[in-house]
Amino acid sequence: MSGKKLLNTVERCVDENLEGLVTINPGLRLIKDTRVVVRADIESVKKAGKVTLLCGGGSGHEPAHAGYVGSGMLSCAVAGSVFTSPPPQDILTGLRMITKDNPGGCFVMVPNYTGDRLNYGIGMERGKHEGLKISAVTVGEDCATSSKDKSAGRRGLCGMFLLIKIAGALAEEGRSLDEVTKLSQLAVDNMGTIGLALGACSTPGSNGPLFTVQPDEMELGLGLHGEAGVKRIKLLTAKETVKVMIDHMTNPENSTHLPVKKGDRVACMINNLGGMSVLEMNVIAKETIQYLEGNLGLKVDRAYCGAYVTSLEMAGISISLLHLNDTFTRCLDAPTSAPAWLVPLLGPGQTDRQTPAPMMPIGGPSSEVQEAQGLSISKAEGDRIYDIIEKVCDSLQSVKEMLDGLDSESGDGDCGSTMARGAQCIKEKLGKKETPGLPVTNPSQLSLELASIVESVMGGSSGGIYSLFFTAASSQLQKEVTSQTWLQAMAAGIAAIQRYGGAEPGDRTMLDALWAAKETFEKKLADSSPVEAFREAVKAGESAAESTKDMKARAGRASYVSADLLTKADPGAMAVAVWLKAILELLV
Template identity: 50%
Template sequence: MNNVEINKGFVGPGMLTAVVPGEIFTSPSSEAILMALHAVGSGSKSGTLIIAANYTGDRLNFGSAMEKAKLDGLNVEMIVVGEDCALQSSDKSAGRRGLCGIVLMFKIAGALAEEGKSLKEICEIVKHASENSGTIGISLTPCSIPGSDSSFSLGSDEMELGLGVHGEAGVMRLKVMPAQDVVKKMVDHMTNPESASRLDVKKGDCVAVVINNLGGTSRMEMNIVAKETISYLELMGLLVERVYVGTLMTSLEMAGVSITVLKVTSFLLNCLDAPTSAYAWPNCYLPVGAKTRFTPEPIKLYSLASKVPDLEAAGPQISQKGEAIIRQALSFSCSALVSCEKQLNCLDREGGDGDCGSTLCKGARAILDLLEKGLELSYPSQLLLTLGSVVERSMGGTSGAIYSLFFTGAAKAFIDQCTANTWCYAVELGMQAIMKYSGAEPGDRTMLDALSAAHRALSEELQRNGNDSLEECLTALKGAAQAAEKAAVATATMKAKAGRASYVNADRVNTPDPGAHAVGIWMRAVYEAVKQQIRLRT
């Protein structure tokens, strides 16, 4: 591609004057470069600076063009930027590759030129800045030149560390790990004192950081990496003065990021902060008008778990026999939900995102873990509030909010007594809380269909047969479990009017609602738990 590009990419006041592109992953020809030098340098007394990445083809072609330009009487100098920190061996090689750090050199050089610095001064400053920068990249996928296969292969559970931007493989293959661990691995590799290509940093150094998108990484993922990078660099004792996040130097569609760290002074910060009209230059992560970047102290978060229950206002206390029943009921129902995880996920794939079982399983496991650690069971009101907090935190999303509302609403029933009728009233209050904030009602093909059927059966049985004995309560629980299971099955033929299933074509949703089915599961488990407790006492 032998042409000169003006006013593209980082070209503009405060950055570059011209760029000379080659074919994909290929250096431009010396002829095209010479044309650019004449286009921007003819008649200029101040001269022209070439900033090239450290690749053999670039050095040769830009160097050849510079020599020809000098013969034509142009004042031209060249800086070769190579800040790659992937190389570990000290053996002779092509040297450190030029990666995203070159973009910072563009910005610094452009700002200095706008100030009217001489070509010699600009060369010295940019060269020194380049020597005090480092970049390391990591990728989840390779890239491919259009019409060609991928440059290398990666398993779905693998990452490539220390790769270049031309599709070449890196220096190390790792298993996929959390972002925090990935960033630590990258920065440790970049600053490893035994590495030949390390960036030397020490506690108290001021740095600017670039989180660069290699092509196929989402903005959310980029910001996660940025947060983890800032945290880890500050843990090392570095002062992170500037942070830039954007798509600056890609490797086509590669899903990955690179981290660039530049040691800065107040002078270099002024260069980075200098205005530019280059539209691809990202805004620094600073508040408007601010010149100093800092990480604020974490805000102390409100937590239900940290609250000391006021036992005088905690409502009625139940007996040890009652505690045993509740413990068994929680254990049975949570274990049942764990064992039915795959079944519920399968039901959820038709009208949801296929994770209903997994989400409920998280909540169930969290409750089981609390039971093992000694969950306080004496006060039903406090217990239900605790369960609401646990499921909200462990499950998250819609299901976590729904069950948190259910438990929190149910807790209001236990003001001055704890009878079978109180538990029945608690289910009613829990349902009302869900309906108030979700907008769903019985008949909408949700868990409320099973809950309302169970509540109705429980209420009718208690009124009909009384609740003076455990046996009478057991009969009511059996009816409630059966009603919940029957209602759950009936949702298979109902039209969804709430939840994610309401957005799906009705012809595709012909199995029971997973939320309703889950209610049937844990209602049956509660019944079996109470039945076992009765048997143990007889």
């Protein structure tokens, strides 16, 4: 990452972050001249004598920690500078705000980092000296370290937020400070987390990333601030990556492992460290749950996926597991108003996550459907259609680079690749001429088959447009197949493209070539042979395709591009000209 960020100043970015948070969340308040966020209704909580909760850490981990302030979770969150522990004075301010005159006392969760332990210790000791009732648990559930040597201990990672949810629910139930503390410690003792990064983050004001991960590598077991992990490994697939992470987390030879056995009930939190796409996270979530259930035999009763605690824009993930009992499960399901808490993706008994597609009635299609499937033509006519399809596919594949080059001017440079991909699939499904795989003797059904192929294989707007064309055309070929019905099929396909795509002739799209060919074919068919009429139609289509280079784009992706940059013919129109010419060559 380059370090580029959309901020006002580096100096005030943490403060403005908190000011923005409370601006859009009316249930939160920011204590003036501090970096301490509290519940807006904190006085009523204290008056009820319920245990209050405090936690915090360095900024740059948003939505942590202030995003978890709300009923059923934190009463107060204290923020430090970016990747820096909160100062003791702000911790003490938070403790005073939520603990003074509160008989229930305050439960504090301390992330297991040296700076946090020291600063929280100072703040809590001062608070206790003032008579505040405080109890604390240090949270460290990192499973990365394999050494048995004395160290600072397991780091506090994403498991912290499962704990905040459990402790918050217990406090909301009216449990005593002692009960909240003991059950929270039990949760910490029964959870584990492992992290992994594909790339580093950059802090505000820096000139580059905090560390470097090579393009073909990943780092296993790193900390939230980019602290080195246990090892670098080669880039793997999502499935392989999940296996490596969970195997390390649960490996009995690892001194910080989380013990698991078949049949254990667990909650799983799959956390985005900031730079992963939703697409990647969903794939990782699928692989994680499948591995836990299918390979390890665990029962994943609750699963969460999203950005719970980040490291700015670090491209990476963490996976946390918590052994469940009935109390923890109830607490995880309890309501909360904290803005950052995301509901679980999975509940108990939801093991079947797919539903079958609608099936055709037993006995096949009805007589009405069978009648509508279209007229059959002779074997000889079917052979000619076979040859035409094969010729069209070969022609489109031969111009792949040319069309991609044209598309690079106004799109993403893949028009030729898309057309070639569709052509390749059609050709594969076409099979051998003696036993064709497509219904070449039934033009209506053939048109529907082609529609299905292009929409699933080509995708995008090109696949959609051609699918519309073929689907609409098929209805005109059900009862007879003549030159006139081929013209009607072409007209119906064009009308569908216009109706749903929004383009008109002259808008610099594939429609320009199609429209010109159809209009000429219709005009010439009245006084010429079908082949001669189609020859003139092909010429008109080619001329219209070439003329698109002088048109202003008013539809499609090219309409978003400056007219000064559009100097070549539209690739979609040129593709139409190519397949029209290929058809003609097989007709003469």
